[in-house]
Amino acid sequence: MYNPQLNKAGELIHLLSIEGLPQRILTQILDTAESFMEVSAREVKKVPLLRGKSVFNLFFENSTRTRTTFEIAAKRLSADVINLDINKSSTAKGETLLDTIDNLCAMHANLFVVRHASSGAPYLIAEHLQRIGRDDVHVVNAGDGRHAHPTQGLLDMYTIRHYKKDFSQLRVAIVGDILHSRVARSDIHALTTLGVPEVRAIGPETLLPKYMDKLGVHVFHDMEEGLRDCDVVIMLRLQNERMTGALLPSAGEYFRHYGLTPQKLARAKPDAIVMHPGPMNRGVEIHSAVADGPQAVILPQVTFGIAVRMAVMSIVAGN
Amino acid sequence: MNTTILNGRVIDPKNGVDRLTNLYIVDDKIVALGEAPGGFVADQSIDAAACIVCPGLIDLGARLNSIEAELAAAVAGGVTSVVVPPDADPPLDEPELADRLVHRGEEIGKARILPLGALTLGLNGERLAELAGLKKAGCVAFSQANRPVVDTEALLRAMEYARTFDFAVWLQPQDYWLSRNGIAHEGEVASRLGLAGIPVAAETIAIATIVQLVRDTGCRVHLTRISSAAGMALIQRARHDGLPVSCDVGIHHLLLTENDIGFFNPHARFSPPLRAQSDRQALSNAAAAGLAAICSDHTPVGADDKLLPFGEAKPGATGLELLLPLTLKWAAATGVGLVNALARLTAAPAEVLGLPLGTLSPGGVADVCIFDPQATWLVTPEALKSRGKNSPWLRQEMTGKVKLTLAAGRLVYSA
Numbered sequence: 233m234y235n236p237q238l239n240k241a242g243e244l245i246h247l248l249s250i251e252g253l254p255q256r257i258l259t260q261i262l263d264t265a266e267s268f269m270e271v272s273a274r275e276v277k278k279v280p281l282l283r284g285k286s287v288f289n290l291f292f293e294n295s296t297r298t299r300t301t302f303e304i305a306a307k308r309l310s311a312d313v314i315n316l317d318i319n320k321s322s323t324a325k326g327e328t329l330l331d332t333i334d335n336l337c338a339m340h341a342n343l344f345v346v347r348h349a350s351s352g353a354p355y356l357i358a359e360h361l362q363r364i365g366r367d368d369v370h371v372v373n374a375g376d377g378r379h380a381h382p383t384q385g386l387l388d389m390y391t392i393r394h395y396k397k398d399f400s401q402l403r404v405a406i407v408g409d410i411l412h413s414r415v416a417r418s419d420i421h422a423l424t425t426l427g428v429p430e431v432r433a434i435g436p437e438t439l440l441p442k443y444m445d446k447l448g449v450h451v452f453h454d455m456e457e458g459l460r461d462c463d464v465v466i467m468l469r470l471q472n473e474r475m476t477g478a479l480l481p482s483a484g485e486y487f488r489h490y491g492l493t494p495q496k497l498a499r500a501k502p503d504a505i506v507m508h509p510g511p512m513n514r515g516v517e518i519h520s521a522v523a524d525g526p527q528a529v530i531l532p533q534v535t536f537g538i539a540v541r542m543a544v545m546s547i548v549a550g551n
Numbered sequence: 552m553n554t555t556i557l558n559g560r561v562i563d564p565k566n567g568v569d570r571l572t573n574l575y576i577v578d579d580k581i582v583a584l585g586e587a588p589g590g591f592v593a594d595q596s597i598d599a600a601a602c603i604v605c606p607g608l609i610d611l612g613a614r615l616n617s618i619e620a621e622l623a624a625a626v627a628g629g630v631t632s633v634v635v636p637p638d639a640d641p642p643l644d645e646p647e648l649a650d651r652l653v654h655r656g657e658e659i660g661k662a663r664i665l666p667l668g669a670l671t672l673g674l675n676g677e678r679l680a681e682l683a684g685l686k687k688a689g690c691v692a693f694s695q696a697n698r699p700v701v702d703t704e705a706l707l708r709a710m711e712y713a714r715t716f717d718f719a720v721w722l723q724p725q726d727y728w729l730s731r732n733g734i735a736h737e738g739e740v741a742s743r744l745g746l747a748g749i750p751v752a753a754e755t756i757a758i759a760t761i762v763q764l765v766r767d768t769g770c771r772v773h774l775t776r777i778s779s780a781a782g783m784a785l786i787q788r789a790r791h792d793g794l795p796v797s798c799d800v801g802i803h804h805l806l807l808t809e810n811d812i813g814f815f816n817p818h819a820r821f822s823p824p825l826r827a828q829s830d831r832q833a834l835s836n837a838a839a840a841g842l843a844a845i846c847s848d849h850t851p852v853g854a855d856d857k858l859l860p861f862g863e864a865k866p867g868a869t870g871l872e873l874l875l876p877l878t879l880k881w882a883a884a885t886g887v888g889l890v891n892a893l894a895r896l897t898a899a900p901a902e903v904l905g906l907p908l909g910t911l912s913p914g915g916v917a918d919v920c921i922f923d924p925q926a927t928w929l930v931t932p933e934a935l936k937s938r939g940k941n942s943p944w945l946r947q948e949m950t951g952k953v954k955l956t957l958a959a960g961r962l963v964y965s966a
Contacts, residue, residue, distance in 0.1 A: 236814060248814075251743070330858055350860030351745040352815030360858075377862070378745030417745055441742035 236358045239367075243551040246358045246371040247544050249380040250421035258425055262390050264543035265536070271308060272538060281546045282311035285342040289315045290332075291374070292348040297510055298374050298384075301534065302345045305541035311343075329353065330360050337361075343370045343549055351377030351414075370548040372541075378412050383544055384509050385418030387537040389426060391529055392464055394536065395505050399423070405432040405458055405500075406449075408468035408490060408517050409439045415509045416468055424448045434458035435490060438479040455490055459499040467492055467508045470517045483516050493519045497527065505529045552594050553577050554960065555587070559599025559921060563606060564894030565901070565910035574604055576917045579959040583913055599921050602954055605893050606909045607631025607662075607918030609900035611799045612775060613849035613871055614638070615664075617938045618655055621851065621871065624937035625662035626964035628872040629920030629953040632908055633662045634846075634900075637669040638696035644669035644680040649688035661963045663918075665904065667694040667721055670709050676700040679709055682718055691904055692773065694721035697822050701727045703760060710770035719771040719905075724757035724782065725749075725823060734862040736778075736824040740809040746862060749824050754782040762789045765796055773903055774798040776848055778823035780833030787842060797903045800834045801848035802877045803868055803943070806884075807831070811943060817857045817864035818943040821848075839887045844899035847874040851939020869939035873930070875922060876949035883950075889924075917960040926952035 235252050239245045244257050271279055287306040289299055299315065306313045318332070327335075329348075336344070346354045354373040361369050375381040389399075396402060404423055410416040410433050423431050424447070433444055434452045444451050452458030459465060470486065480486050492506065506518075506528045514520050522528060554576040561584065562569050568584065575583040575591055582588055609632040615621040616639075625633050635652070637643035643652065649666050656664030668685030670693040672678045682693055693713060700706040700722075713720045730753040735741040737748025758774065762785065765772050777783050777798050789796045803821060808831050812819045819825060837843045850867025857864050870877075874896065882892035901909030908916060927950050932940040956964035 328855065328858070329860070348860065350862045352862070353860040355815045356817075356858070356860055376745075377860075378747075380745070414745060417743070442737055442748065443739040443742050446739045447743065 236355060236362065239551060244548055245367065245551050246354070247382050247548055248354050248358060248371065248373045250382050250385050250418045250425065251380070253425065255425050255427070258386070258389065258422060261386055261540065261543045261547060262393060264547060265390055265539040268539040268542045272535070277308050278310055279308065280310045282306065282309035282549055285311045285549060286340060287311045287313050287343045287345060287545065288336055288341045289313065290318060290344050290346045291316070292318045292353070293375070295347055295375070297534070298347065301537045302374060302541050305538050306545060308538070309542055309546055329356065333357055333360060337366055337369055341369060343372065343545060345372045345374050346376070347374040348376050351379035353377070372544055372548060375414050377414065378417070379414055380418045381414040382418050383537070383541050384415045385422040386544065387533055387540040388419050388466065388507060389422045390536045390540050391507060391533050394532070395529060396463060399426040399428050402428045402463045403430045403432070403461055404428055404464040404466065405434055405462045406466045406468065407434040407455065407458070407492065409470050409474060410435055410468065411439045411441050412471065412474070413468050419466060420447050420449055432458050432462070436480070439474070455496055456499050459496060462500040463504055465492065465497065465500055465504055465506045467506065467518050469509065469511065470513055487516055491515070491517055491519060492522050494521050494525070497522055507533055510534070552960065553591060555593040555596045556599050556604055556919065556921065557596055559602050559604035561604045561911065562890055562893055563911040564890050565898040566912060567890070568911065569890050574911065574919070576957070576960050579917055581911055581913055581915050581917045584911060597921070597955060601925070602921050602923050603889070604919060604921050606897040606911050607920050607956065607958060608875060608896040609904070609909050610634060610849065610871060610874060611844055611846035611900045611903060612636060612801070613847055614851065616851045619659055620936060620938045621849070622656065622659050622661040624871040624935065626956040626958065627936045627953060629875050629922055629956055630871055631662050631918035631920070631956060631958045632665055634665045634667060634691065634904070636696040637667050637694055638674060638698065642669045642674045643667070643690070644672050644674070646681060646684035646688040649685050649690050653689040660961070662958060665691045667692055669693070670695050670720060671700065671705065674698045676702060676705055679712055682713060683716055686716070686718060691906070692719040692721050695723070697723045697725065697776070699725050699727040699730070699757065707764055707768070710764050710768045710772070714768050714770040717771070719773055721773045721775055722761055723775045723823070724754050724761060726753040726756045729753035729756065733824070734820065735812060736809045736826040738809050738827050740812055744812065744815065751779040751781050751826070754779050754823060755785055758782050758785045762794065762796065765789070765794050769795070771795040776801050776804070776823055777834065777843065778804055778826050778830065780830045783833050783837045783843070787837070790842070799844040799846050799900070799903070800838055802845055802870065802874055802881070803848070804831065805835050805838060805845065805881050806877060807943060812861070815861040816943065817859060817861050818868060818941060818945070820861060820864050820866045821868070822866040835881065835885055838895055839885055839891065841891070841894070841899070844903055845878055845895040846900070847871050849937070849939070851937055852941040854940065857941050868942050869935060869937045871937055872935055873942065873944060873949065875953065876951040879924065879951040880949070917957055919957040920953060921955040922951055922953045924951050926950070928952050
């Protein structure tokens with residue numbers, strides 16, 4: 233199948249999803265990110281790789297953390313960064329997504345960082361750019377609907393590689409609202425592509441997508457059983473609105489069954505790391521004793537995220 | 552006006568005809584097959600050598616957003632009768648609206664319009680529309696298009712009322728609650744792409760409810776656009792029980808599956824959604840066994856309404872001009888013979904409608920489609936007369952091209 237993320241030479245020109253990317257590209261991104269870690273420790277935290285280029289942060293959905301880290305990453309690459317808060321601009325006046333893109337291309341945009349509430353929106357943009365012959369303009373997906381959040385997936389992989397060194401012996405559990413989670417989907421594709429032998433999904437039936445086995449994932453409903461002997465535990469954020477429908481009875485009941493407490497974490501390996509894409513709901517999906525405990529690597533994830541986003545932007549803009 | 556169609560391979564599925572012969576037409580009627588009737592002198596002769604001559608196709612579902620262009624598209628696709636669902640703007644819920652639509656169709660004089668009246672006012676599933684008045688204005692049956700009746704009591708009453716006059720009710724079975732937030736089949740692809748799913752149960756629950764109400768009321772029901780294996784199995788059981796239930800499938804659902812969504816292709820968004828391979832196979836088997844008619848479910852959608860993320864794009868595809876070549880493609884892929892395949896587009900929909908159409912029987916209406924089964928053409932926006940250029944088959948080659956279409960004896964299309 234035609235993959236809009238890669239050019240004819242098989243190089244990454246857009247980052248839309250982890251799915252369909254070969255292991256060599258994931259490894260290239262992680263290696264490049266590692267080389268950028270040193271930049272963040274410098275007095276002058278800049279490299280000139282994107283000097284003269286314009287990066288547009290197009291956030292059709294609210295975000296603080298992801299947008300900020302993309303902005304920092306682009307600035308450390310010496311790019312000009314323009315933040316567009318779309319909720320308050322043209323689309324509110326009826327302009328279509330692709331009209332917005334055409335206008336920004338006319339302003340000589342080089343790279344779009346896109347977050348959108350609809351799954352697949354960045355694909356639509358990438359295909360449009362190809363159609364109008366703008367292969368000099370790149371798209372990085374910063375989260376689309378429930379579909380993908382590939383830079384989060386990659387920074388999670390960076391974190392795992394940093395602490396665990398080797399993917400080939402790991403048991404990784406992803407816990408919580410996988411159905412609505414673009415992070416979970418990106419993590420699953422990244423983990424399986426990088427050769428993790430066992431990926432587990434833990435949650436109630438109402439929060440798990442159907443046919444998880446087809447994604448190469450083992451499903452557990454009992455969290456203690458699911459965490460047994462895991463090396464990595466990835467907790468997912470539970471949105472408050474999940475409590476209003478018939479998905480879950482209450483935050484309290486959810487926490488009792490699927491909240492990560494020190495007792496439940498004790499089932500995992502003693503050196504297991506605990507990750508979370510943020511923002512956390514303490515007392516809903518994670519106990520503060522774990523979130524602030526020695527096994528949590530949640531803040532390093534954020535730091536690694538900047539280097540990973542620098543790597544992604546410099547690679548796609550260079551191809 | 553006497554017309555002879557010479558040397559064609561005449562296929563009339565209703566009468567089991569498939570042979571090289573001539574067809575004789577006087578005014579709007581077919582008068583003979585094979586030998587010219589005594590004293591017949593042709594005013595015009597049409598050479599149909601190397602072509603297939605079959606009854607004009609009957610499409611059980613086509614939306615006519617811009618009526619003139621869409622009727623031109625119909626006859627270009629060999630379709631001479633078009634069943635129009637009531638979900639126009641405004642919905643077809645008043646006799647005057649139906650009257651106007653039928654007259655407009657007659658004025659244009661291409662394909663025959665067979666409107667479905669709205670079952671309920673505004674299609675809101677609450678108050679009944681004036682069914683008898685709509686019938687008098689030309690409506691052939693009553694429908695909710697693809698909007699479900701949420702209130703089961705309203706559905707029961709509507710079916711009882713329709714039964715009173717022996718009107719048929721056409722329903723697209725889709726449970727409101729299970730389908731309202733969904734945008735794709737709840738399956739592997741939706742899970743992977745993060746698209747909200749519509750489970751098969753949305754269809755089976757609705758069919759089970761409708762079938763039970765048919766059992767209780769005796770109302771004749773035609774179930775439209777079946778999408779799942781389980782749904783088709785329920786319908787076959789109901790028919791086996793002798794209930795007055797028929798069904799159709801959209802041609803796209805016989806050829807495509809959830810996998811055709813690929814990377815969020817908005818042209819693969821349909822209502823009901825494209826489902827799994829096993830569903831497609833079951834629908835195909837049912838159609839091949841003569842248990843379902845095939846229709847285009849023609850839904851012209853403007854380019855702007857498709858150039859959107861998958862979940863925001865309008866569902867549906869253009870179909871009037873693709874119905875025949877896609878049905879031929881299906882027949883070739885499944886080994887269904889040409890006579891049987893054409894029956895799905897002629898005799899089968901005529902039977903659903905209870906109208907004496909879809910046949911070349913002498914004495915019958917001279918609706919005729921003449922097509923070259925070998926001719927190939929490329930699907931492009933320019934090649935389509937329909938205003939709807941939305942198709943998952945764009946830039947693909949079709950085999951089978953309509954050469955001439957006659958509606959009630961008049962030449963309405965010539966390639």
